[in-house]
Each structure stands twice: as C-alpha cells, then as structure tokens.
Amino acid sequence: MSNTQSTGVASKRAYVAAIAIILFFWQVAAWFLPDFLMPDVPVALQRLWEELNSGDFYEGLGNSMSRLGIGYGAALFFGIILGLVGGTLDLVRSTLKAAIIILQSIPSIAWVPLFLILMGFGNTPIIVVVAIGAFFPTALSVMNATESVEKVHISAARVMGASKLQMLKRVYFPAVTPELITGAQLAFGNAWRALISAEMIVGFSAGLGKSLAYSGEIADMTGVMTNILVIAILAAVIDQVILERIKHRLLRYQYL
Amino acid sequence: MNRSLLTPLFAFLLSLAIASPATAAEKFRVGYVRVMDDAQAMLAYEAGLYEKYGLDAELIEFTSGTDLIKGIVGGQLDIGVLGFSNAFTWASKGADLKIVGGAQRGYHSLLVREDSGIESVEDLKGKSLASQKQGSTADIVLKGVMLDNAGLTPSDLNIMGVAPSVAVQSLVGGRVDAAFLFEPYDRIAQLVAPVKQIYEIGEVWPFPCMVVITSGETLKNRKDVLWAALDAQRDAIDMLESNPAEAAPYITDYFIREPVVKSRNQGDVPSEQVITEAIKTNDFSAKLTEDDINRMKELAAIMQEQDILQVEGEFDVDALLDLSWQQAREL
Numbered sequence: 001m002s003n004t005q006s007t008g009v010a011s012k013r014a015y016v017a018a019i020a021i022i023l024f025f026w027q028v029a030a031w032f033l034p035d036f037l038m039p040d041v042p043v044a045l046q047r048l049w050e051e052l053n054s055g056d057f058y059e060g061l062g063n064s065m066s067r068l069g070i071g072y073g074a075a076l077f078f079g080i081i082l083g084l085v086g087g088t089l090d091l092v093r094s095t096l097k098a099a100i101i102i103l104q105s106i107p108s109i110a111w112v113p114l115f116l117i118l119m120g121f122g123n124t125p126i127i128v129v130v131a132i133g134a135f136f137p138t139a140l141s142v143m144n145a146t147e148s149v150e151k152v153h154i155s156a157a158r159v160m161g162a163s164k165l166q167m168l169k170r171v172y173f174p175a176v177t178p179e180l181i182t183g184a185q186l187a188f189g190n191a192w193r194a195l196i197s198a199e200m201i202v203g204f205s206a207g208l209g210k211s212l213a214y215s216g217e218i219a220d221m222t223g224v225m226t227n228i229l230v231i232a233i234l235a236a237v238i239d240q241v242i243l244e245r246i247k248h249r250l251l252r253y254q255y256l
Numbered sequence: 257m258n259r260s261l262l263t264p265l266f267a268f269l270l271s272l273a274i275a276s277p278a279t280a281a282e283k284f285r286v287g288y289v290r291v292m293d294d295a296q297a298m299l300a301y302e303a304g305l306y307e308k309y310g311l312d313a314e315l316i317e318f319t320s321g322t323d324l325i326k327g328i329v330g331g332q333l334d335i336g337v338l339g340f341s342n343a344f345t346w347a348s349k350g351a352d353l354k355i356v357g358g359a360q361r362g363y364h365s366l367l368v369r370e371d372s373g374i375e376s377v378e379d380l381k382g383k384s385l386a387s388q389k390q391g392s393t394a395d396i397v398l399k400g401v402m403l404d405n406a407g408l409t410p411s412d413l414n415i416m417g418v419a420p421s422v423a424v425q426s427l428v429g430g431r432v433d434a435a436f437l438f439e440p441y442d443r444i445a446q447l448v449a450p451v452k453q454i455y456e457i458g459e460v461w462p463f464p465c466m467v468v469i470t471s472g473e474t475l476k477n478r479k480d481v482l483w484a485a486l487d488a489q490r491d492a493i494d495m496l497e498s499n500p501a502e503a504a505p506y507i508t509d510y511f512i513r514e515p516v517v518k519s520r521n522q523g524d525v526p527s528e529q530v531i532t533e534a535i536k537t538n539d540f541s542a543k544l545t546e547d548d549i550n551r552m553k554e555l556a557a558i559m560q561e562q563d564i565l566q567v568e569g570e571f572d573v574d575a576l577l578d579l580s581w582q583q584a585r586e587l
Contacts, residue, residue, distance in 0.1 A: 035349075036329075116418070117422075121386075121432070213389070219349050220566075
C-alpha cells in the first residue's frame with residue numbers, strides 16, 4: 001500500500017517537473033519568435049484565467065466532456081464485451097482479432113467525412129469517432145488478457161463446481177482487470193485525441209477542439225496556446241486523478 | 257586549408273550563386289486555394305503565363321485562406337491569392353503584410369433544397385445551413401451581411417462550418433436544408449441535386465473577396481519579381497474575363513476529375529462546360545477600385561463587431577494597401 005502511495009507522489013512530482021520543462025521551452029521559443037506567432041507563457045496564463053471566469057468556456061468544456069463521456073463509455077462497454085467473447089470463444093477469436101488489427105490501423109479521424117454525411121451534423125459523428133478511437137485498444141487488451149487466463153485456474157474453478165457467472169466474476173474478471181486498465185488508459189489517450197481532432201473538423205457547437213480551430217482561423221495565437229494548454233492539462237488531470245484512482249481501487253479489489 | 261584561402265573561394269561561390277538567377281527564371285512561390293476564386297493563379301501557372309514573365313513559379317495548395325496566410329506570415333510563400341480578411345486579422349496582431357492587387361469580387365450563393373420550403377434568406381430561421389469555417393471571409397459576410405440584412409442572427413439557425421465539398425455532399429444527401437457556396441461547387445451542386453439558388457452576395461453586396469497578398473519583406477526585396485507575377489496574373493484575368501471557354505480547359509482538372517458531370521436532369525454535362533459557366537459567374541479583376549477599398553473598410557468594421565478583428569478604434573485598411581503596381585500599370 002505504502003508502495004503505491006509513494007509511486008503516486010513520485011508520479012505527481014514527475015508531472016510537475018515535466019510541466020516546468022515544457023513551459024520553459026515554450027517561453028524560450030516565445031523570446032525568439034514575434035509575439036503574434038508565439039505568445040509569452042504569462043500572457044497565455046492570463047488569458048487562461050480570463051477563460052476560467054467566462055461562461056462560454058464552461059459551455060464548450062461541458063459539450064466536450066459529455067461527448068467524451070458517452071463515446072469513451074460506449075467504447076469501454078462494447079470493448080469489454082467483445083473482448084471477453086473473443087477471448088473465450090475459439091471460433092471467433094482469430095477472425096475478430098484480425099478485423100480489429102485491420103480496423104485500428106485507420107485513424108479514427110478518417111471516418112469524419114463519411115460520418116458527417118451518414119449521421120448529419122451534430123454530436124453523433126463526434127461521439128462515434130471518439131468511441132471508435134477508444135474501442136480497439138480496449139477490446140484487444142481484454143481479448144489478450146482473457147486468452148492468457150491460466151488454464152489451471154479455469155479447470156480448478158470448474159472442478160469446484162463454479163457456475164458460468166461465478167467463473168466470469170471470480171476467474172476471468174480478476175485476471176483481466178490489470179490489462180483492461182492498461183487498455184482503458186491507452187484507449188483514453190486515443191479517445192481524447194479523436195475528440196479534439198473531430199471537434200476541430202466538424203464545425204458544430206462549442207467545444208475545446210472547435211475553440212482551438214477558431215483561434216487559429218482568426219490569428220489569435222494566444223487563444224491557440226491557451227486552448228492547447230487546457231487540452232493538455234485536462235488530459236493529464238483526467239488520467240492522473242480519475243483513471244489512476246479507479247485503477248488503484250480496482251487493483252486493490254484483485255488482491256483482497 | 258587556412259582561413260585566408262577559404263574566404264575568397266567562398267566569396268567566389270557565393271557570387272556565382274547570386275549571379276546565376278539572373279540568367280535562369282526567378283523562383284517564385286504562389287499559395288492558392290482550390291476554388292474558382294483563385295482561378296487566376298491556376299491559369300497563370302497552367303497556361304505558362306508566369307514563365308512568360310520570367311518566373312519559375314511553384315503553385316502550393318492550401319485548404320483554406322486561413323491556412324494560406326500562415327504560409328505568407330511564416331515566409332514560406334512569396335504571394336497568395338486569398339480573402340483579405342485573413343490579412344486584416346494577422347496584420348492587427350503585428351504581422352508585416354501587404355495587399356498588392358485584386359483578384360476576384362466575392363461570389364457566394366445561397367443554395368436551398370427544393371423541398372426545404374425556403375424562398376428567401378428570412379426563411380432560413382430554424383433551418384440548418386452548411387457554410388465554411390467560423391472566422392473565414394465567407395462566414396463573416398454570411399453573418400455580417402446576408403443574415404444581418406434579413407434581420408437574422410447566427411443563433412436563429414443551425415450553421416455548420418465545413419469544407420465546400422462536404423457542404424455539397426450534405427446538401428445532396430439531404431443532411432442540411434441549405435448551403436452557402438462558391439464556384440464551382442455551386443454549379444456542381446445545382447447539376448447533381450434538387451437545389452436552387454435564391455441569393456448571391458456578389459449581386460447584392462459586391463466586395464473584393466480575393467486579393468493578392470504578400471509580405472512587406474517580399475515587397476521590399478523582390479519587387480520586380482512580385483510585379484512580374486502580378487503581370488502574369490493580370491493576363492490570366494484578361495483571359496478569364498474575355499474568353500472563359502479558352503481558359504476552362506487549363507483549370508478543369510483542378511476541380512473535376514471526370515470528363516463529364518452526371519447531372520440530375522440534363523444528362524452528362526462536359527466538365528469543361530461546367531467550369532466555363534462557373535468562370536462566367538465570377539467577376540475577376542486585377543484592380544482594386546475606390547469602391548472595393550471602401551467595401552474592405554466596411555467589412556473591417558463588421559469584423560470588429562464580430563470580435564474577429566480586435567483593435568481599438570477604426571482599423572487602418574490603407575496602411576495595408578500597396579497599390580504601386582496598379583498605378584504603374586495605369587489600371
């Protein structure tokens with residue numbers, strides 16, 4: 001337990017150091033480039049503060065977060081189900097795996113033009129693109145983990161008369177959890193990038209990606225850097241605070 | 257080898273490098289967007305007009321004017337043919353830009369699906385409209401002129417900012433009720449989908465949409481080369497205006513890959529004919545007139561209202577203009 005805690009602190013320290021280094025290089029670049037191309041760090045931080053006090057910012061943030069939540073949630077749900085099915089049923093495994101490997105090579109953003117026409121403008125194409133981005137790493141990690149569940153554990157549970165539900169709950173789920181979490185964290189990165197790029201392309205209602213694209217359109221480089229800052233910070237916060245916390249909770253369950 | 261020997265050798269090589277362009281054609285980089293508004297640049301290149309004026313031009317494509325201007329600001333381009341609103345926003349932030357000539361007067365039409373029940377701009381209320389990216393020239397005139405004149409605000413309808421080809425597809429597929437388009441997408445959409453044009457901003461509110469933009473540095477250091485490019489583009493404009501059918505074959509490939517466009521009720525229409533008609537609907541001009549400049553000032557005020565142009569007081573349009581070429585050519 002103390003070990004996980006110290007790792008948490010070390011990782012937070014690493015984040016602080018990383019942020020300091022990134023901001024330093026940004027500032028160095030700003031010293032050499034004209035203001036209209038690269039604003040100083042304090043200027044962007046000042047703008048960030050103004051943004052944090054404006055209603056528009058929260059509207060965009062809310063839109064982006066709900067698209068992310070629905071898309072990522074759906075990807076986890078279907079990814080886990082399909083991963084378990086593929087991992088336990090020999091019949092579908094290799095075909096499913098091949099299909100996933102083929103499909104995951106397509107950048108999720110490549111689907112945007114098609115989805116725009118098929119699903120119309122609105123939240124749906126963005127959510128689907130986010131879901132596609134997150135689905136494959138989730139399904140693949142669950143499938144790999146299910147495949148590698150020790151045969152002896154399965155046999156032992158069967159001998160002891162475990163029902164199908166018990167098998168799933170007591171044998172498969174604890175065994176796949178660590179890989180599932182890794183997959184889910186990987187999936188989050190994909191989902192986040194897909195969300196921002198899709199919002200940048202689809203000119204539909206406020207969002208972090210749209211706000212970034214708009215700043216670029218009107219030569220507002222301070223706006224561009226501020227948006228990039230928000231996107232980077234949020235991703236780190238979600239990953240470190242929410243996902244890491246869930247990971248610790250779920251893994252603790254495994255050792256109980 | 258010591259330094260005293262290297263220096264004259266280096267100086268000799270350098271003088272060779274500097275002297276050689278005098279005999280060869282001047283390298284010149286032109287940025288363009290694949291829209292009819294930029295036909296002069298494509299035609300000048302394809303018809304060998306840049307070569308005629310001693311330029312070894314390279315045509316570099318951008319997906320939008322807002323991306324193109326970054327090429328000029330970053331020094332990767334010598335000139336670009338694009339909307340002047342882009343120059344306004346960047347100049348207001350401190351970028352050294354100059355508007356040195358005209359290109360085309362704004363053509364943007366409102367196409368509506370025949371089954372949408374939209375007969376006028378006012379009817380757009382509550383409907384969905386595919387337009388271009390927020391902050392682009394098209395978006396500024398759409399909101400600041402077309403909607404404003406009809407007494408509508410952007411929030412009265414659902415505006416989607418997309419690429420023109422996506423706008424056409426959305427209109428054809430019935431995903432939107434209307435689209436705000438320029439050529440040749442306007443003509444193509446009318447041929448392939450049940451749509452009609454109910455408004456064209458060039459007829460109602462003519463403005464110099466596309467202009468030739470360069471950096472202050474290029475204007476200062478490569479003025480002769482820049483003027484040669486403007487001469488070449490002026491020849492191209494003459495051909496576009498006086499003989500669209502002669503100009504069309506040079507630039508058709510830029511817009512339509514197939515030899516014919518399969519229309520909804522006119523059978524197969526030759527692509528070159530589609531492009532010829534698209535050229536005819538546009539008003540190309542190498543000269544920026546007093547009226548044009550006044551319109552630019554009006555649009556600057558609209559941009560200020562929309563908070564796209566963030567400056568105190570009136571934006572100084574005149575400071576951005578350098579009309580020495582058109583004065584020298586007595587246009």
